[in-house]
Amino acid sequence: xxxxxxxxxxxxxxxHVHPDDVADVRARVQHAVDTGGIYDAEYxxxxxxxxxRWVAARGQVVDxxxxxxxxxxxxxxDTTDRALTQQQTQQAAARERLLSRITEELSGTLxxxxxxxxxxxxxxxAVADWCIVTLVDDDQAAGSRRGLRPAAAEHVDxxxxxxxxxxxxxxxxxxxxxxxxxxxxRTGRLQLVGTGATAHALTMLTPGPTHEAIRAxxxxxxxxxxxxxRTGPVGLMTLANGAGRGPFTPEDLNTARHVAGRAGLVLDxxxxxxxxxxxxxxxxxxxxTPPPEPDHLQIVVRYVPAAQAAQVGGDWYDAFMxxxxxxxxVIGDVVGHDVQAAAAMGQxxxxxxxxxxxDHDGPAAVLRQVEQVMxxxxxxxxxxxxxxxxxxxxxxxxxxxxxxxxxxxxxxxxMAVGSDGSVTxxxxxxxxxxxxxxATAPRRESQVHLGRDTVVLFYTDGLVERRDSHxxxxxxxxxxxxxxxxxxxxxxxxxELLARMLPDAPDDDVALVAVRLHPQDRPRPAEAGPERVxxxxxxx
Numbered sequence: 001x002x003x004x005x006x007x008x009x010x011x012x013x014x015x016h017v018h019p020d021d022v023a024d025v026r027a028r029v030q031h032a033v034d035t036g037g038i039y040d041a042e043y044x045x046x047x048x049x050x051x052x053r054w055v056a057a058r059g060q061v062v063d064x065x066x067x068x069x070x071x072x073x074x075x076x077x078d079t080t081d082r083a084l085t086q087q088q089t090q091q092a093a094a095r096e097r098l099l100s101r102i103t104e105e106l107s108g109t110l111x112x113x114x115x116x117x118x119x120x121x122x123x124x125x126a127v128a129d130w131c132i133v134t135l136v137d138d139d140q141a142a143g144s145r146r147g148l149r150p151a152a153a154e155h156v157d158x159x160x161x162x163x164x165x166x167x168x169x170x171x172x173x174x175x176x177x178x179x180x181x182x183x184x185x186r187t188g189r190l191q192l193v194g195t196g197a198t199a200h201a202l203t204m205l206t207p208g209p210t211h212e213a214i215r216a217x218x219x220x221x222x223x224x225x226x227x228x229x230r231t232g233p234v235g236l237m238t239l240a241n242g243a244g245r246g247p248f249t250p251e252d253l254n255t256a257r258h259v260a261g262r263a264g265l266v267l268d269x270x271x272x273x274x275x276x277x278x279x280x281x282x283x284x285x286x287x288x289t290p291p292p293e294p295d296h297l298q299i300v301v302r303y304v305p306a307a308q309a310a311q312v313g314g315d316w317y318d319a320f321m322x323x324x325x326x327x328x329x330v331i332g333d334v335v336g337h338d339v340q341a342a343a344a345m346g347q348x349x350x351x352x353x354x355x356x357x358x359d360h361d362g363p364a365a366v367l368r369q370v371e372q373v374m375x376x377x378x379x380x381x382x383x384x385x386x387x388x389x390x391x392x393x394x395x396x397x398x399x400x401x402x403x404x405x406x407x408x409x410x411x412x413x414x415m416a417v418g419s420d421g422s423v424t425x426x427x428x429x430x431x432x433x434x435x436x437x438x439a440t441a442p443r444r445e446s447q448v449h450l451g452r453d454t455v456v457l458f459y460t461d462g463l464v465e466r467r468d469s470h471x472x473x474x475x476x477x478x479x480x481x482x483x484x485x486x487x488x489x490x491x492x493x494x495x496e497l498l499a500r501m502l503p504d505a506p507d508d509d510v511a512l513v514a515v516r517l518h519p520q521d522r523p524r525p526a527e528a529g530p531e532r533v534x535x536x537x538x539x540x
Contacts, residue, residue: 006072017043029061041056042054059073106119128245129242133236133238135235148235184236194221219242223238228260228264230268294327299319303512330387335384345383402450412475417457430444453518455517462506463501463502498512
């Protein structure tokens with residue numbers, strides 16, 4: 001019906017209204033009775049075959065003759081097409097909101113289990129009553145149960161979550177070859193049990209605890225969707241409804257497909273990022289050697305990789321003893337990130353280490369020679385670095401002083417923390433160019449005498465640089481934090497410094513070298529480690 005009139009007793013009209021809409025229609029009619037006005041309502045009417053149509057009604061209540069019960073008189077328009085279009089628009093908007101949240105929340109972590117938990121929570125109750133997310137943990141065994149592991153399980157009823165979790169942990173080992181989970185993994189296509197899912201699941205599971213769990217969960221409908229990656233499924237998402245919610249609608253399944261596609265892409269990206277980060281980090285760490293333990297000097301090193309794979313690689317530290325007994329300290333940062341930056345770091349670190357071990361020139365001369373070697377080898381590397389040498393004459397030792405001589409190629413200035421808690425940035429009058437720009441650029445040298453119990457910190461810019469703040473603000477924060485940590489054990493100082501300065505997910509990797517000049521008029525402290533005598537230098 002496009003347009004029709006109606007008249008009748010209210011209860012006769014209400015009898016044709018969809019049960020979910022009766023209360024609203026009654027309220028509107030009663031308001032018209034109370035105010036003597038017109039009522040407007042949009043509701044569903046139930047047809048003889050059990051289907052329903054949407055109508056928009058406008059009418060009023062009129063009294064019958066001689067005080068008879070009032071009647072409803074009005075006009076109705078069929079609005080089913082408009083209502084369905086509006087419903088589809090609302091459902092599409094809700095689906096897009098859900099997909100946007102899934103992309104945002106899953107992209108916010110590189111931890112696969114955390115991403116799985118976020119996915120399982122997000123789809124409830126929008127798509128199903130409960131959800132299990134299973135991940136492919138072994139790429140070589142993908143396509144079989146051997147490559148799967150349960151990662152997350154969520155239920156709309158908190159009381160049922162322990163049951164669902166137990167079922168999720170046990171079901172993979174109890175599945176038959178024709179179970180929908182196995183078929184979904186094997187075929188890469190959605191699998192659906194539209195009704196009677198509990199009975200169906202019992203035939204697909206070996207007898208035992210999983211039978212008890214599935215009876216308690218009592219799914220009426222169940223579907224399993226692969227989470228597609230670039231080279232195959234990265235996991236599976238199992239959705240189920242109880243009897244109260246009933247079978248999945250076509251719109252439910254459409255939304256589930258979109259969710260699985262979006263989640264699979266995000267999880268696959270996260271896996272690739274993790275693989276690249278792990279490769280770069282592993283390569284990076286393999287090139288960073290433990291520091292020496294020279295007489296009455298304690299050296300502590302730290303390396304923290306960036307949270308994102310694309311930001312890992314390029315930062316390095318080095319510390320070694322020269323034949324004369326002096327200690328050389330190096331901190332550097334190759335321009336760029338990823339595995340290529342880590343490889344470039346390995347090259348330039350080796351050059352600096354080799355030339356620094358020759359022991360006949362100071363830090364500035366080392367950097368000049370590094371530039372010459374890089375130019376000769378036509379190595380297209382740009383890097384900032386500080387090369388520093390700690391040395392001491394007999395007179396300086398008698399006075400309780402150690403000389404720090406350094407040359408800075410465009411790197412953040414080292415920090416010296418005095419025994420009184422004062423913090424000094426070891427800046428220079430002129431800033432030298434970073435390595436790799438101009439082999440003829442001047443390399444200048446600075447020096448300072450440091451008292452015993454002084455701590456000197458060398459660091460890369462990831463410690464102080466932030467996208468949302470100025471570099472000077474980060475440097476000032478570093479100085480304030482070092483002043484607060486002055487006097488701490490050197491290992492504790494470095495760990496606490498990183499904890500306070502870095503966010504949970506650092507944007508850049510960070511390398512540290514910290515050295516404490518322990519007093520020489522007393523035995524070497526235990527925390528400095530056993531003394532190591534450099535080559536070609538006789539023991540005292």
